[in-house]
Amino acid sequence: MLNYRNINILFFIAILMLIVVSNYYEVGIFAYLVLIAVYILLIVIGTFSIRQNFYFKSLNSGNTSKKEIALTFDDGPHPDITPEVLNLLDAYAVKATFFCIGKQVDNYKEIVKEADKRGHIIGNHSYYHGHLFDLQSSVKMTHELNQTRNSIYHAIGKMANLFRPPFGVTNPLLKIAVNNANLISIGWSIRSFDTNRSQEYVISRLKKNTHPGAIILLHDTREKVIPILKAFLPWLQQNGYLVVSLEKLLQIKAYETI
Ligand SMILES: [Zn+2]
Incomplete structure (x- = not known):
């Protein structure tokens, strides 16, 4: 699930991987900028969309098949x-x-x-x-x-x-x-x-x-x-x-x- 905690873990891993890769290959600043842009975008979506349960759980609908x-x-x-x-x-x-x-x-x-x-x-x-x-x-x-x-x-x-x-x-x-x-x-x-x-x-x-x-x-x-x-x-x-x-x-x- 893409919540705040998981996004931070993924971002941290991605940055680490870029740093490791940069020891062997040329990694331009552009790769870092793209990663940061994606991170910010996901944070913005999570912040403004309560239905994502991004930071904490909200009850957004009932679990029923009845009308x-x-x-x-x-x-x-x-x-x-x-x-x-x-x-x-x-x-x-x-x-x-x-x-x-x-x-x-x-x-x-x-x-x-x-x-x-x-x-x-x-x-x-x-x-x-x-x-x-x-x-x-x-x-x-x-x-x-x-x-x-x-x-x-x-x-x-x-x-x-x-x-x-x-x-x-x-x-x-x-x-x-x-x-x-x-x-x-x-x-x-x-x-x-x-x-x-x-x-x-x-x-x-x-x-x-x-x-x-x-x-x-x-x-x-x-x-x-x-x-x-x-x-x-x-x-x-x-x-x-x-x-x-x-x-x-x-x-x-x-x-x-x-
Ligand atoms: Zn209001």
Whole structure:
């Protein structure tokens, strides 16, 4: 498996081999540069693609052949859109997971409470979701994760176990923070691109890619999620897909028992 550890071992071996070979043959600087470029490319792919489980394991889909999937909504709660999403999910008797930003939880506690009351799972998505989140020390990241956990606890009285890394970006320091905070990292198997593509594109992408065990990434921060759900939820029903909770799909506990 091409994870961070194995890539480093391979890179080390490749450099050693080049050094050994250079004792017998002429090895140009170009060979070293190519090797370094490939190494950097693999690190970048691993960092930006949570599905590779490059630095640590995230649960990205359920291990089932049944037509069961889970819906996840990131970056909320949003004061206007999240309540609309909650009503729509109720209309289709669907339970989802909301990976909330801690700051937003503090700002809109009642909405989080309502989501919990209606049977949805609340997960941790960092406190600020800053663009520089992943460049922080592991101590600062751990602090953000714990801060969010506390915000969720104050809102719903439960200690959230599930964490989705902001932007799906991972690195060795985040691995330490996730371990320190004792969280389960959740990725996705289908990214909807609902923040940057048209609703038509998103709907057709979701219909095309939905598969047994899928974890679908959506955002309850943009108005277009409503028409997307209005098209996708009935399509799931018509095609025999059952939306289940992440707890059921992944056989995990969303909250710590205290
Ligand atoms: Zn996010």
